[in-house]
Amino acid sequence: MKAYAAAGIGNFAAGFDVLGASLAPVDGSLWGDVVEIERADSPRFAAVGPYAGRLPSNPNANLVVRTRDLFEQALGSPLPPLALTLHKGLPVCSGLGSSAASVAATVSALNAWCGEPLDRETLLGVAGKAEGFASGSVHLDNVAPALLGGLILVTPSGLPRALPFPADLRIAVASPALSLATRKARSVLPREVPLALAVAHAENLAGFVHALHTDDRPLLKATLRDLLAEPWRADLVPGFREAQHGALEAGALGCSLSGSGPAVFAVCEEKDAAAVAAALAAGFRVKTQVRICVLDLQGARVL
Secondary structure (H helix, E strand, O other): OEEEEEOEEEOOOOOOOOEEEEEEEOOOOOOEEEEEEEEOOOOEEEEEOOOHHHOOOOHHHOHHHHHHHHHHHHHOOOOOOEEEEEEOOOOOOOOOOHHHHHHHHHHHHHHHHOOOOOOHHHHHHHHHHHHHHHHOOOOOOOHHHHHHOOEEEEOOOOOEEEEOOOOOEEEEEEEEOOOOOHHHHHHOOOOOOOHHHHHHHHHHHHHHHHHHHHOOHHHHHHHOOOOOOHHHHHHHOOOHHHHHHHHHHOOOOEEEEOOOOOOEEEEEEHHHHHHHHHHHHHHOOOOEEEEEEEEOOOOOEEO
C-alpha cells in the first residue's frame, strides 16, 4: 500500500501558524512524499528518492518511524511488523511542508492498512504531534492541508476549516537550492509584538478571509501579505526580496515566503503565471526550481 501527501505552503502570508495550503502542479505531476507499507517479519524502515540523503541516518529518528509510534498509541493496540519505505520527493528544510508531507502520508497509509479505524480528527492530532518533532512546537498550518487538502484555516478550537479559493488563480512556487530549518526561522521571531502590529495583523487576516469568501480581488491583493513573520525572516533567505519584487512587478497579487522559507510563493492570474514564475527564479542567484500550481483539494490519499 502506498499513500501520498503533497507539498504545501504554511502561513500563506496572512495567517502565521493558522493558514496553510496543499499544492498540485498544473502539469498533473505529483509533488510530495509517498510512504509505502508492506508486511514484514520484523519492523523495518528505509528512505529512498532524491532527497533521502538529507534525512537522519538513524531510522528511529525519522519522522515516519516516530509517526508510526504515535499512530500505534492512538490506535491503542500494537501494529503488526511492517516495512515502511519513505519515497522522499520534497527537499528538507525547504519551506514546502516536507515534514508535514511525510507525516500525512504515513498516517494515511497506516490508517488505510488497518481498515480506517481512526477518524480524521484523531489522525490530525497524531500528525500535529509528529510535526512538532520537526518544528519544535505543535502547529497545524502545514499538516492540516497536507492531510485534508485545500486552503485550511486552523480555528481556536484547533479544528480546521476549509476556505474558498478562486479556481482561476495560480500559485507560482520557487524552491531555491538553499536550506533553512524551521527551528532557526522561528528563533528569530520576537516573543512579543507591539499592540499596533497585533491589531494590524488581525485586520489583515480577517480581511484576507473575507476577501476569499466574497471574491473581493482588490481586498485579496491588499491582504495577501505577511506583517508578522516575513520582516524578521527575509534576511535569512538571500534573494528573497529581489524575487518578491520581480514577482509583484510581473503582476502577482501577492508574494511571500512559503512557510519559513527559503521557498517563495506568489499568487497570480493564469495569464501572468509564466512571467511571475520566471521573475521568482530570476531573483535568486542559486539554482531554483519553479512550479506553477493550483490547490490540491484531495489531501493525503492512497495511490
